[in-house]
Amino acid sequence: MSTTNTAYLIRGAKPLGTEATDLLINDGLIVATGAEAATHPAAAGATVIEAAGQIALPGMVDLHTHLREPGREDAETVETGTRAAALGGFTSVHAMANSNPVADTAGVVEQVWSLGRRSGWVDVRPVGAVTVGLAGTQLSEIGAMADSRAAVRVFSDDGICVFDPLIMRRALEYVKAFDGVVAQHAQEPRLTEGAQMNEGEVSAVLGLAGWPAVAEESIIARDVLLAEHVGSRLHICHVSTAGSVEIIRWAKSRGVNVTAEVTPHHLLLTDEMVKSYDPVFKVNPPLRREADVMALRAGLADGTIDIIGTDHAPHPSEAKECEWAAAAMGMTGLETALSVVQHTMIDTGMFSWADFARVTSTAPAAIGRVTDQGRALEAGEPANITLVDADARWIVDPAAMATKGRNSPFKGLELPGKVTTVFFHGHPTVLDGALATPRIVGAE
């Protein structure tokens, strides 16, 4: 139940980039659109949001966020991470399971879910670990997490590959009982021992241990075949190579129930960045070649890759202020995702805003079984809406971000697109490009 019954009238926004219209929000729902919005009884006392020229999108849904709580509150908390999410245009994030303790029990996922409810900036959906302690040997209590108040549907050992093929097979089979999906971090561990960056011409010169594309591709090939064999849902996290796109395209053509994700940073940055040895560019999977970047964009455009996942991975400064080999892997991404995707996919002519809504909202909500998100911008639907000034340009300043992490690889880059307004179940969490107030719900 929403505690607010305030009405908002969004005027002149372009849903999915189409013709400008009005949207009337009341009591958490979109109650009218078009000409009916202004004449609807609820419009009388409504707060008017002038949005002429802005794009209206369904609130963005991230299937891949590291909120770090519990355990690494120095890196991020649910509160700071979800503030960042709201500012980035999100209304839902999936919190990855590699916290401390690991989210491998109903107790931990309910704690994260509850912290999300208390913060009120976005809908926090905990991801459950596939195996106990992410150790890869024993299935965690998937059923208990699915049946908990957190209603977990996405299971992942992200950060670590579910490497044992038998454990992976069992996990894929078992989650069927709960309409779950296994989100695989595809990384063959033996082929990536000590790996520091993409293996190729750049690593050869830099003398950094190589992370071969085949280490990702061989696991994806195995897992799509396993998913086909047992008839399960499989999701591939952060696809990073041209070869992976090819394998997933092939699997989909065979009818395998597989979905795939790409991060904004893999759509823009290449291993050339590593020449600086600046650990802000150290990430798992690593930045790849230009040819991979182009293949990922093409795969996203043709639907082989289903969604954008930020893999937002905040780290404290000391984890990056060191030599490359000692640095932590990961980049922040919540507050730059929209701009990077606009820059790489829309401004290049590969994508419409309807495509953008599909890969950042509709499809991730469907994969994560988040039923009240990723919906159409129509009367009767939950009012999860993000307004974007697509013509604005801004320079990325990590120090000005809401996330605790200062490890943005886009620092200093000028990017297009500013989130101006976000409605989360009818409540404005972002107004005029700044945080407004969280949506407070009753105590649990």
Added chain:
Amino acid sequence: MKHLLSTLDLSRADAIRILDIAEEMAAVGTREVKKLPALRGRTVVNLFFEDSTRTRISFEAAAKRLSADVINFSAKGSSVSKGESLKDTAQTLQAIGADAVVIRHGASGAPARLAATDWIDAPVVNAGDGTHEHPTQALLDAFTLRNHWARVNGTSTLGTDLAGMKVAIVGDILHSRVARSNLWLLRTLGAEVTMVAPPTLLPHGSNVWPCTISYDLDATLAGGIDAVMMLRVQGERMHASFFPNTREYSRLWGFDDARLAALDAQGQSETIIMHPGPMNRGLEISSAAADSPRSTVLEQVSNGVAVRMAVLYLLLSGDQQRPSGL
């Protein structure tokens, strides 16, 4: 030249300037008083996160012959072993008043980080970083090669490069910072390079390097070569399946007595055998080869001091021309 981090970004003019100044520095080493006042009052810190007695004492001798004060900071027995970060160490050296930092580090790119950050202002000399580069080793190798080339051709060394020279680099290219630094510098100076190694010890992506790649040491030697540079091979590599065992490695890629005899039989009387040290006698090089008149191993060590004097002089004196007091 503010720092010396790699040979990849070293221009031909800077390389030849270093070699020419090193030649004058070498002359100092033959005097009774082996000392110049050039860097009096300046402090050079040898910051060694990895054990390397040879390189450290070479830099120490170089700095002392230029009258600099030398501080040796080694990871063992220091705060580094208690987990102090590279940043804190660098800031400490800055506060102490280091005028130059010579750094040896196990992580590729650590010297580049020191140079790029505001942790320390002093010039940074890379004394070997991980499997990336070891530029002063390449410079001393080039200095040795240039002397040899001038002797063979009956020309003078000053101002010249290595045009037309054929050099083979043999061994564990994958893990070798010496190989990488030598490749870039030798190419800059006009030499032709052949890398000889088992395929497992060549980096993926090295196929685009400006050199010939060979798996066959005998064929490379038979093709005519002016210098053979043998790289140190860690016996432990066999545990990671880079090669079956040390004996097979030695048979196929070691400079053994048979290959030494083959050079003689082929009439390649001017071919020199180089090694950066420390050598694994009987593994990548036989004792007969290491001790033969072809071997330049000790000459390389002496040249190392002269080259490092030249580098420290150029980075610290601000004088880009000639050392004073020579």
